[in-house]
Amino acid sequence: MNARNVVGALFACLCGLPLRAAAGPAHHVYAMVVPGLTARDLARPEMADLGSLVPKCAVGWMVARTAGYRDADLSPEALMAAEMASLGAGARAAPPSRLGPLRSAGNAEDAYWAVSAAQEAASWHAPEEAHVGHAPDGADAVSRLRRAILNANRSLDYPVHLGALGSALHKSGWRTAVVGDAGVGAVQVAAPILLAMDAQGRVDLADTGPSTVVRDASMPYGIKANLDAFGVLHGSDFGVYAFGDLARAKEYASLCFADQAQFHISRACARLDRQILAIWRSLQPGDYLIVLGVPYTRSALYEDLAPVLLMGTGVTPGLLTSPSTQRLGVVANTDFLPTVLTMMGAPVPGWAEGRAMVSFGPSRTMAEWLALHRELAHTARLQEALGGLPSVQLVLVLVIAADILGLFAGPKCRLASVMSAGAIVGLPLALIVLPILQPARVATGMVLTALGLLAFGLAAVHPSVRPRFAGTVLASLGLLLTADMATGGHLLSRAWMSYSVTVGARFYGIGNEYGAALLAAVLLTWAGLLRWGHGSTSANFASRRLDEAPRFGPRSLGLPLVLTVLGIVVGAPMLGSNFGCALAFFITAVAAALQGVPSPRRWWWLSVAVLGFCLVVGLVVASDLVRPPERRTHVGRVFTHSADAIVIARRKLALNLRLAGHSPWSAAGIAAAWVLVLKWRRRKRMPNDSGLRQVSVAYLWGTGAILALNDSGVVAAAEMLLLASAAQWLSASHTVPADSAGGASAPA
Numbered sequence: 001m002n003a004r005n006v007v008g009a010l011f012a013c014l015c016g017l018p019l020r021a022a023a024g025p026a027h028h029v030y031a032m033v034v035p036g037l038t039a040r041d042l043a044r045p046e047m048a049d050l051g052s053l054v055p056k057c058a059v060g061w062m063v064a065r066t067a068g069y070r071d072a073d074l075s076p077e078a079l080m081a082a083e084m085a086s087l088g089a090g091a092r093a094a095p096p097s098r099l100g101p102l103r104s105a106g107n108a109e110d111a112y113w114a115v116s117a118a119q120e121a122a123s124w125h126a127p128e129e130a131h132v133g134h135a136p137d138g139a140d141a142v143s144r145l146r147r148a149i150l151n152a153n154r155s156l157d158y159p160v161h162l163g164a165l166g167s168a169l170h171k172s173g174w175r176t177a178v179v180g181d182a183g184v185g186a187v188q189v190a191a192p193i194l195l196a197m198d199a200q201g202r203v204d205l206a207d208t209g210p211s212t213v214v215r216d217a218s219m220p221y222g223i224k225a226n227l228d229a230f231g232v233l234h235g236s237d238f239g240v241y242a243f244g245d246l247a248r249a250k251e252y253a254s255l256c257f258a259d260q261a262q263f264h265i266s267r268a269c270a271r272l273d274r275q276i277l278a279i280w281r282s283l284q285p286g287d288y289l290i291v292l293g294v295p296y297t298r299s300a301l302y303e304d305l306a307p308v309l310l311m312g313t314g315v316t317p318g319l320l321t322s323p324s325t326q327r328l329g330v331v332a333n334t335d336f337l338p339t340v341l342t343m344m345g346a347p348v349p350g351w352a353e354g355r356a357m358v359s360f361g362p363s364r365t366m367a368e369w370l371a372l373h374r375e376l377a378h379t380a381r382l383q384e385a386l387g388g389l390p391s392v393q394l395v396l397v398l399v400i401a402a403d404i405l406g407l408f409a410g411p412k413c414r415l416a417s418v419m420s421a422g423a424i425v426g427l428p429l430a431l432i433v434l435p436i437l438q439p440a441r442v443a444t445g446m447v448l449t450a451l452g453l454l455a456f457g458l459a460a461v462h463p464s465v466r467p468r469f470a471g472t473v474l475a476s477l478g479l480l481l482t483a484d485m486a487t488g489g490h491l492l493s494r495a496w497m498s499y500s501v502t503v504g505a506r507f508y509g510i511g512n513e514y515g516a517a518l519l520a521a522v523l524l525t526w527a528g529l530l531r532w533g534h535g536s537t538s539a540n541f542a543s544r545r546l547d548e549a550p551r552f553g554p555r556s557l558g559l560p561l562v563l564t565v566l567g568i569v570v571g572a573p574m575l576g577s578n579f580g581c582a583l584a585f586f587i588t589a590v591a592a593a594l595q596g597v598p599s600p601r602r603w604w605w606l607s608v609a610v611l612g613f614c615l616v617v618g619l620v621v622a623s624d625l626v627r628p629p630e631r632r633t634h635v636g637r638v639f640t641h642s643a644d645a646i647v648i649a650r651r652k653l654a655l656n657l658r659l660a661g662h663s664p665w666s667a668a669g670i671a672a673a674w675v676l677v678l679k680w681r682r683r684k685r686m687p688n689d690s691g692l693r694q695v696s697v698a699y700l701w702g703t704g705a706i707l708a709l710n711d712s713g714v715v716a717a718a719e720m721l722l723l724a725s726a727a728q729w730l731s732a733s734h735t736v737p738a739d740s741a742g743g744a745s746a747p748a
Contacts, residue, residue, distance in 0.1 A: 004669065027286030029343050030230075030239045031336075033087075033192060034277065035080055035182045035247035037293030037307060042366065046270040047278040051366035052310075055310040058359035059369045061376060062336075063504040064306040065294050066093035067156055076251075078189075080182065080296040083333070084194040087292070088165045090352045094156055102620050130435040141190045146201045149194065150292060154483070157650040164349065165337045166198035169238055177205035179232045180212050180242035181225065182294075183251060188731030194244040208242065209233060210605040219245070220252030220264050227275050232281075238344060241279075253560035257531070268413075282313055288312035288343060292336075304502040305376060306333075310327065311339055317645045319372075323355040325507040327493065329372045331357050332504060363436040376501050379435070379494055382445045386431060386496040388513055389449070393427065393722050394668040396420035397675055400729050404678045415461060415633055417729065422460025423453040424726035427468050428719070429477045430456070430515040432484075445496070460730060470727035471528025479520035482566065485510055485575045504712075508577060508607035515581030516706050519588065520705035520723040522566060523699050526559050526604060530691040539684030563589035564616060571620040579620065580652075580710040586616055589703035595694040652711040660713035669718025675725040679732070701722060 041047065066082040082095035153160040161167075166176050176196045181189050182644055189208050197203050208704070211221040225245045233239030245268040253261035293306035308320060310329060319329040322339075334354030341348050342356040364372075402408055403417035415694070430452035439445040460469045485492045489508055492498055497513050499506035510518070563585050569575050571582025590610070660666050707717035 026238055027284065028234075028239070028288070029340055030233055030241060031195065031340070032241045032276070032289060032291045033084070033182065033294050034243045035294040035296055036250045037246055037272075038295065039305070039307065039370055039377075041246065041265070041269050042307060043370055044246070044266060044269050046266050047273045047366075048515050053277065053280060053311065054309070054366045054369055054394055055363040056315075056317055057309050058315050058318055058320045058357075058362060059307070059309050060331050060357075060378040061305040061373055063325075063330065063332045063501060064291065064293075064304050065092060065333070065502070067092045067153070067160075076296040079300055080146045080294060080662050081145060081149060081194060081694050082192045082297065083294045084152075084191045085160075085162055086334045088195040088197065089156065089160050090164050090354055091160045092334065092353075093160045093162065094152045096145070096152045101584075102334070125702065132148050142206070143201065143728040145190045159351070159652055161199070161349075161351070162194070163197045163199040163201065164352075165340060166196050166203060168346050168349065169344060170336075172196050173205040173343055174237035174346065175235070177207075177233050177236035178203055178242070179205075179207045179229045180240040181208055181244040182363070183244045192240050195326055196238065196240045205232065206717040207234060209735065213244075218263040220248045221268070225246070225271065225556045226276075227271070230275070230279060231315070238340065243272055243275065263544070272603060283312060285313050290317065290336075290339075304504075305373060307373075312571075312660070315360040316361055318359045318361035320357050322357045322360050326352075326508055328360060330376070330501060330507065332507075335444070347391070370550070376486045380502045381442050381499045382435070382439070382496050384496065386445060386449055387500075387666070388431070388497040388719070389427065390668045390718070391713075393424055394664060394671055396424050397668065397671045397722060397725055398689040399669065400725065401675050401678065404675065404729075418461050418466070419724035420455030421729045422457040422469060424722050425460070425730065426456025427453060427472050427625070428497060428514065428723075429473055429480070432477075432480065432491050432495040432514070435491070435494045435496060449496075451658060452736060454732045466730060468528065470730045471525050471531075474521035474528075474723070474727070478525060480515055481510065481521075482569060483519045485569055507723055508576050509575070510581065510744065512581060512706070512712045512716040515570060515578050515584070515710075516568070516719040517723065518566065519563075519581070519585060519706065520699075520720045522562060522747060523559075523695050524723065524727045527563070527692055527695045527727075528731070530695070536657070557593065559698065560589040560593035563628065563698075564591060564612075568616065573575035578611045579707065579714070580713075582620060583617070583709050584702055586706035587705040588698050591701035592694050592698035595697045652709075652713070656707070656713050661713060662716060663713045665718040667720050668716065670737050672718065672721035672725040676721065676728065679728060 040611035042050070064083055064086075065088050066079070078095035078097070079656050082093050085307050105208040123125065150162060151163065169176055176198075178193050178196050180192065183189070184190050192204055192208060193201075193203060207229070212226050213220060214226050216224045223446060225243055232242050233241060246265070249264040249268040252264060255266070267730070277289060279591065283289060291307070291311075293307040293308070295304065310320065312438050320331050322331045322335045322532050323331045332354055334352070336354070337355050338348045338352050338354050338356045348356070397420070400417045403413050434445070434448050435454060437448060439448055444602045456473070459465050459476050480491070489510070492510055492514060493508065499511045504575055519710050566583045567585030567589065570579070571579050590612075703720045706711040706720065
């Protein structure tokens, strides 16, 4: 990939500059949905014609995540319905948990008969009562599927406007149509209508019945797609064409031998290849075709990345991206709705989560398109396997606790605890630096991580390194994170303890894990600088009086200023773009500032600190609001749509409660807090030095703020507690001779 093009695209997205649109104003927009299409299918030799078209098109990979995507007991039918509903709603829809009689029919032809009787009921001019239960048994599949989706999404903590795409198009006077089939069974046959229908479940033309298939005894289930059905869409402005041969072939694979299954899949891919080429040749000037793969299984993370291809006379060949992802070659399923509306010239609703796709050259070949998928999928596998290693950190912090409690006496116990602390301190740095080596396998990444942790542990043991080990490593981490945010976040987007593209919770900026690590690094590095300034032994601090008044000056205001500047970097839309972590930085800065001023003037300075807090937060928010609406992040949408703030708060609370009860990060954070309490019980008082008291109070406020203000606050707070417990143990243990190990002689 050309580095100059990558930097240019990211700069344009981050700064809100307009990229060349993926397509100009459209006469007709067609969406071809292909359930079951994956990167493996694109690599087949039967897709040669599509390979020749790729350099003329804009291509990318769509994050196809839906609500409830991790529920393993969901059926493929339910997942496909959720995918189609998400595309049409512009939001991640939840799959229906109960489909009842809508489950796959034993005879494929029965499914088509059931839906064909409901086609008239799905007409734009048909009354609502015609498809809400008055049809004969099995004939109201579309209506029942729509009601099942509506019921499933009422329990979500954010609104899903089912049928939003069709409603917006109808409001602008455009006609919609759906033809084709999406597989076997009433759900697969009816699911494509979810993409184009309006809020009342209506489309102008819906034909997903028997006329869209042809009998063929040699094909799976005895039917194949009618390739001539696409011609029905020419009378519509927006049309959806569903191609179900590939989904039927993959579903039929469990009913035949492996060789026969591969033969069926190859035939389906060959027919798909011919159909895409035929549609491309039939496109008129001003017509555009979007080809979408629709995954309906969750057997591997990479299946959440669906191929997406945009073709037409006005398309800029190259890679697709959007302001939602700000990553070349990656778009989200929520971007589909604003993309279609933008092409059609219809207004995009203000509540829309996604943003219109754009393309950026130069053109790509099929090999380059697939290579991008391999890179994204491999990074996702490494992130899944090495995502912060909370279980490993739990074991390491328990080793430190065992040494403090004196459960295992002897030099080896002290050696193990110091090495454990060094590994915890070095882990965030290792997980952002090691991806540069690009290991070819997950096992190789695990070995590299283990070697990195061992190296950090051995370095911490060395007597000449230990006094300054934590401060040096954490200062390096803080500088690296800040520099990376300022230069596009390339390391953060690939770090193993970071957000995954396939999960789709975040695509750019700094995640909550490294946001917490940066906050901890600043505070612990500042504490290390204070220790080095006054000597590195405990006696230097013990000689100071507990009631020593803090000295007001650069020393007391330096930390708040550093935290404020970094908070702006973390929260700025074009840099870190993490408003929750930015607020935690600002709150920590206020706490540090108040702790650093004399008591008689503290209330006056509290007013100044609150005013400064509001001004800085306003600056961060204003930097997002001044951007065009289509370029704003979720921060700008919150302040333009007040209802979003309540939705986001509920979502953060719900996710934190779930993490607290089910995530190993929760146990690791509790164990780290226990280690800090054990050390606190031995000290029984705050640090004597006023600067260290300032850091300690700020650290407590920062941990609480990052826990409350982030959707994965449990993970972020646990990371802060782990780094604090390890760094504190290293700073204390280096004052004790190696032969005096054991809990009784552990430093206070």
